[in-house]
Amino acid sequence: MAVQSKLAEIAFSCTCFEHNHPWTSSCAAGTAGMMLSAIPPALRTYCTVYLLALAMRGRIPSVKDLGRTVTGILQSTSFLALNASLYVFAVCQLRRLLGGFYFSTVGFIPTFLASMASLAAERPERRVPLALYVANVGSETLWNMLEARGLVKSIPNAQVLIMGLGVTALMYLYRTGLHKTVAKDATFKALDLILGKEEAGPLKTPAVTTSQSSRQRPLDFQSITGYLQLYDQIRSAKHPSCPHKTGCVKYASLGFLRPFLGGVGLSVGLKLLLNITKIIKFKMQWRKQIFNKGSLQLGLALGIFSFLFKSTSCGLRHGFGFDHSLFAIPASLIGSIGFFRFPNTTVALYVMWKALQLLYNWGVSEGKLPVVPHFTMIMYSFFTAILFHACILEATALRPSYYKFLMSISGTRVSRFNVKPFEVYGLKSQDQINSMIKKLGIDMSSPLPLFALDC
Template sequence: MVVHSKFQSDTVLSYSGSIPYTCYEIGHTWEPGCVKTFFQTFCDAFKFSIRVYTVFYLATFVIKLRKKENRRIKKIKKLLRDILQSSIFLSANGAFFMGGFCMLRNLIGKFYGWHGLLAGFITGILSIQLERKSRRGMLALYLMNLAAETLFNMAVARNLIKPIPYGEVIIFSIASAGFMSLFRQRNGLPENLHSPLTLIVGPEESRDFYRNGGNFSQRWRLISCLPYLQKLLQRLKTVHRSHQSCPHNNSCTYYTLEGIFKQFLLGYGIQILLNALQSLRGKQKWSKVFNNISLASFLAGFIGLFRACNCSLRWLLDRDIPALHGALSGAVAGTTLYFYRSTSIALYFFFKLMEVLYFRGIREGYVPHLPSADQYLYASTLAIILHASCCEPHNIRPGYWKFLCGVSGWKFPVMFRKLFDVFGTKATTLYPNFVPDLDPRYVKTTAVMELLKVHGKWRDPTNF
């Protein structure tokens, strides 16, 4: 049964429309007091955040322990300080949003469709100040990825656009073309991106690579212990000569197959590890741990196509044009995301490419430098995500929605989203039957009283 009233009708309100409910009735339904809600949210969110960042920082710290200078008390103190600072920052996102939610309601007297956007933007501006400057750009880029995906889902839900088949593969191919073109140019990518790509793609195609004879055979020392494989490898090395402009020492066939084989083993090993972790959590049967080769196929296919295309273009044009060959080969190699389709990966690389091009444009004087751009970008993208968390959480990536619930101290799921349905966003999609147990002494709106009575949640105020 649906209750229709002045504020709950078949008329869909726009974002400029308003609803008169109190922040207790629609937002912090577990606690009538706004100030108490703020501190409760922060404390509960901090418990979640400290667990998240302890695991995150410890994992990276263990890797750094290989160097002696990282085994000092000073480094351990910095580790603890970083965990605490990042945990406070993450907790502040949930607490400040609840605080801004209430503050705007008390100042304006109503809720508008844009309420969550403004509260989210204020939250972003304030909370990002608590995080280290070195992490702000990375966080802004990550949220841009999530916000773009959320906006896309919102547009699809409103029938404004239609999904393009294999759209994530197309986006990744575009990003791959840009990255691999820059990779093949001298000083085209910053060191923090160039080094990881070198480990995956190999140093040969990089303009910063200088030939060093004898290094290639060392990579295959383990495999060469097997006589029959050793003979095959030796034959592949000389099956045909490489082009004079090719940077690798052996034949193009050997060079291509080397990359395919290595990356397939790497991808398969990573996939087995991920599957084993899923099995330990009870989310997958142990019998399926070795069955998935999607990541291995993606990595092997990407490296194989990239190397094969570069070599083919050198033979075809009889010379090496690094920027052009890198772009064309990267675009072709990017199609292998078909084997490991992921919108998150595609959007991350696309926006990371935009970031690289932006800073390169600043260095070369093509675009102006915008001070604190990362802070405003973080606040803007957080506003979109937090707005969606109120009005249409079903359009947020499921894994990230679960994370957001933790950041809010598990308060987001208990918002009274039936009252948001008037905006036509299908706010109750994830929680269609949820009706909170509101204290009748603090319920001020007649429509809310009627709705509680219909769902059997209304209690006599005189009994309190």
């Protein structure tokens, strides 16, 4: 107990100089150095984001469009650089105010405060996408932290379940027509591409349709004509409440083919884009990178989902004799079987958070849920605080790609913070940092971070 108490005292009495900026004794220099380090990678990131958004408009940009793009890049870059530098400033000021370090003030609380202040400098239309992005990464990180403590246990293929429930919520909103009113979002444009616009709500047919079956001559299976007539009836069969023009069989079959080809095309296109340097240098391993089963998985997932969704929807319309937006729920859940072909955690969490956001907007519009002031800023700040806390004290809980991003933004500072005084928490933080550096192959040969100012 005496040893534990001594270690806790060391953690508490650690100065911000010893922990946060051991290369300079000046808090101001530590803050400025972090800002200077963050500007170049932030500028590269937002140049890519804004120019890609400009290109996706599909038209030649006007002078006004280019001006807004440049302004947006500079404003978003300022926001990210400010977020990083205010973190260092907040750590130092909290340490001075409280007289020492607590577990929550090593990373979580200073990051929360810095994020709240910096997000006010970002464009309002960018705040929700940012909050959803960090919620995606942060919720995965939080789960990993809880799992490391033995408080939760991962379920095999849980990402498929999450994806299925999220898509089911989105499809219900889509079929009810709320995607055109209180739940407007670009995500539904993707559903238009995958499913076509036939299933989009609100329902174009009456809620109840009387089914009438005209008397037809019985089929004669003694001749080939009977079988041909049966095939023609199956192929052209369509319930009056079905929103599509062709027969249900053809509708469902094409429902597989189009998303499948689109998914394969998207997978191949992304791989080509990510390997453009290898292609230029003629070092591309085409068979290994492109011509493999992995290129088919996204297409199969989308195709199977679309086929099962449309088949189930048509079956329910035939069975009940009418169309209803509630049919989207069983149809989506059954269609989610296709996601076993592409069990992607990142995509699943994005869909989950997007569905929760739109359901919340719907609830607010109906007066069923309260409006939480500054909810977007609180959400962004909370999950960013989770990410920074993990990066400093529980690095292996963080998604490797995001740890690499934070290393770039901080000029490798996040791996150079002195965490040895905090070994009392039993997290083996330095070992986790060393493990992540080794896993990512990050060059740490330089003894100092980028822009290691000293005053």
